[in-house]
Amino acid sequence: MKTAIIIPTYNERENIGRLVSQLAKLLPEAAIIVVDDNSPDGTAKIVLSKRKKNSNIHLLLRKNKAGRGQAVLAGFAYALKNTDAKLFVEMDADFSHDPSELQTLLEQTALRTVVLASRYVRGSRIVDWPFIRRVTSFLSNLLIRIVLNLPAKDNTNGYRIYGKDAIRILLKHRFVTSGYIVLSESGYVLRKHGFAFREIPTIFVNRKRGKSNASFREFTESLVALWRIRFSFSP
Ligand SMILES: Nc1nc2c(ncn2[C@@H]2O[C@H](COP(=O)(O)OP(=O)(O)O)[C@@H](O)[C@H]2O)c(=O)[nH]1
Numbered sequence: 001m002k003t004a005i006i007i008p009t010y011n012e013r014e015n016i017g018r019l020v021s022q023l024a025k026l027l028p029e030a031a032i033i034v035v036d037d038n039s040p041d042g043t044a045k046i047v048l049s050k051r052k053k054n055s056n057i058h059l060l061l062r063k064n065k066a067g068r069g070q071a072v073l074a075g076f077a078y079a080l081k082n083t084d085a086k087l088f089v090e091m092d093a094d095f096s097h098d099p100s101e102l103q104t105l106l107e108q109t110a111l112r113t114v115v116l117a118s119r120y121v122r123g124s125r126i127v128d129w130p131f132i133r134r135v136t137s138f139l140s141n142l143l144i145r146i147v148l149n150l151p152a153k154d155n156t157n158g159y160r161i162y163g164k165d166a167i168r169i170l171l172k173h174r175f176v177t178s179g180y181i182v183l184s185e186s187g188y189v190l191r192k193h194g195f196a197f198r199e200i201p202t203i204f205v206n207r208k209r210g211k212s213n214a215s216f217r218e219f220t221e222s223l224v225a226l227w228r229i230r231f232s233f234s235p
Pocket residue numbers: 007008009010011012035036037065066067068071091092093094096207211212213214
């Protein structure tokens with residue numbers, strides 16, 4: 001099935017070229033859409049040079065850094081309008097999400113089901129993450145599950161596959177969040193619409209190149225936002 005892969009980037013010069021090349025090799029028919037928030041390190045230039053040789057590679061350039069989640073949503077809207085994709089993948093640019101797992105994930109897609117690469121099911125592993133990140137990720141996922149009443153164990157990993165029906169619903173929703181926690185808000189919205197979640201074990205490897213955009217401030221803001229997500233929803 002025709003696939004669009006959305007990759008949000010902010011200062012991923014050291015990763016994006018290699019990632020795009022690998023994905024183009026693995027899935028030559030797929031549209032690869034990089035959504036860059038005007039990275040000062042020239043990430044967009046690398047994508048444009050790749051596009052010259054392969055028109056399946058797209059760049060959606062936004063003016064300001066406005067959060068991972070909003071970048072991905074903009075990528076979904078772009079993909080819906082400009083490609084004939086039926087499946088929509090989102091993944092990070094830093095190789096924490098191994099492109100070689102994508103084929104297995106794609107095989108798990110089903111109607112009204114979101115496929116999640118999950119770090120918290122049997123067979124998953126997190127490699128090279130500092131202890132503090134492991135603890136905060138695990139605990140925040142626990143809290144997210146309780147506050148939003150979500151069935152999946154990992155609601156903050158942005159390696160996912162959605163069908164067109166899910167994308168249409170997400171693009172109609174008025175999100176109250178903008179960063180990585182959009183992943184949890186999406187889960188909440190789709191759950192309310194009766195979607196199922198299929199968690200597939202993943203090996204999540206901490207980035208070897210470039211710098212993480214994660215901040216303590218976004219982390220605390222995201223936890224507070226859970227209640228806003230919960231009480232703002234109207235189907
Ligand atoms: N377009 C865009 N991408 C972002 C933004 N923040 C993070 N990203 C990208 O989202 C992905 C995950 O972010 P990362 O920095 O690896 O955070 P971490 O994995 O939580 O440490 C990477 O591909 C980043 O380049 C943003 O504000 N805008």
